[in-house]
Amino acid sequence: MSTVNITIDGKKLQVEQGITILEAARQANIKIPTLCFLKDINEIGACRMCLVEIKGARALQASCVYPVAEGLEIYTQSPDVREARKVTLELILSNHDKKCLTCVRSKNCELQNLAEELNIKDIRFEGASIDLPLDDFSPSIVRDPNKCVLCKRCVSMCKNIQTVSVISAAERGFKSTISCAFDRSLEEVPCTMCGQCISVCPVGALREKDDTDKVWSALADKELHVVVQTAPAVRVA
Ligand code: FES
Structure with a gap:
């Protein structure tokens, strides 16, 4: 060597x-x-x-x-290096959906950790930000392009490791996104739902679908229905 x-x-x-x-x-x-x-x-x-x-x-x-x-x-850790990293991070954050409190990755988010590490207290660069629709049509994966940091980890995982290749980078500059071909939903492309894209996403741009609320409300409806069906008749005196 x-x-x-x-x-x-x-x-x-x-x-x-x-x-x-x-x-x-x-x-x-x-x-x-x-x-x-x-x-x-x-x-x-x-x-x-x-x-x-x-x-x-x-x-x-x-x-x-x-x-x-x-x-x-x-x-x-030279002053130039620290300043360049900070500005880069601030620019990423300026175009990031900041609903961190309700994000599934809160406290387990690489972007949040970096902001803490680099002592980001406020966002100096406010301006236009992307506002793209949530892709939650797949039965198991939710894709939120407004939280994407364009790191392309999911693209590499999907293409090079899983050899499925259903997501890729699209557009240029401010309009850059990670999406499925022709802006389709994950539901409309041959996604195998392996979930490996979620495992490598550093933020909350890809997450498992959580249908717990729907299941509970369906169960509640069912139970209510059963209760209604089996409730003893009330005698009116
Ligand atoms: Fe090196 Fe992203 S450019 S970690």
């Missing part, structure tokens, strides 16, 4: 050639925030939360896709 010598935050490291800066940092217990990255599933450098500064480089680089090289000097 050939190795290279690098420095991360002043720590000298000898690491395997070909791994990414993110992997090298993780091996050295140096934390770099990530959002779109999912090892071996989604390594596309989309969200830019993992930006780091490399001495001599003209711009900040996404550590999840940047391979280590001999002599690299990397800084994961």
Whole structure:
């Protein structure tokens, strides 16, 4: 195994050639925030939360896709890096449905955790935000595009791992979405309902359908019906 010598935050490291800066940092217990990255599933450098500064480089680089090289000097917590991550996160949040209190992923949401970690107290960038219809026609999966952070983890899982390929990225810029072809519902495409897209979603954009309320109300109706049917006749004196 050939190795290279690098420095991360002043720590000298000898690491395997070909791994990414993110992997090298993780091996050295140096934390770099990530959002779109999912090892071996989604390594596309989309969200830019993992930006780091490399001495001599003209711009900040996404550590999840940047391979280590001999002599690299990397800084994961410089003022520029921290500011860039914060602005990126604020921009993601500015176009995110913020009904966190009622979201199934509240307290188990990677976006919420990042906001806490980066000490986001308010959203500086208010403006237009997407407002797309909820796709809850599938018997088992609900897709809420207004909570999507466009990390594409679900796309990679569906396409590359499950080889089903029913969801993909569509449109460009502000209109970008993750959706089924021709804007169809998950119910109208050959989704196998494996649920793996839900397991990799970092937020509440994909969730299991919870029909508990409907079941309870159906049961309640049934019971009521039974009660009505079996209630003893009341004698009127
Ligand atoms: Fe590296 Fe998203 S985690 S770009």
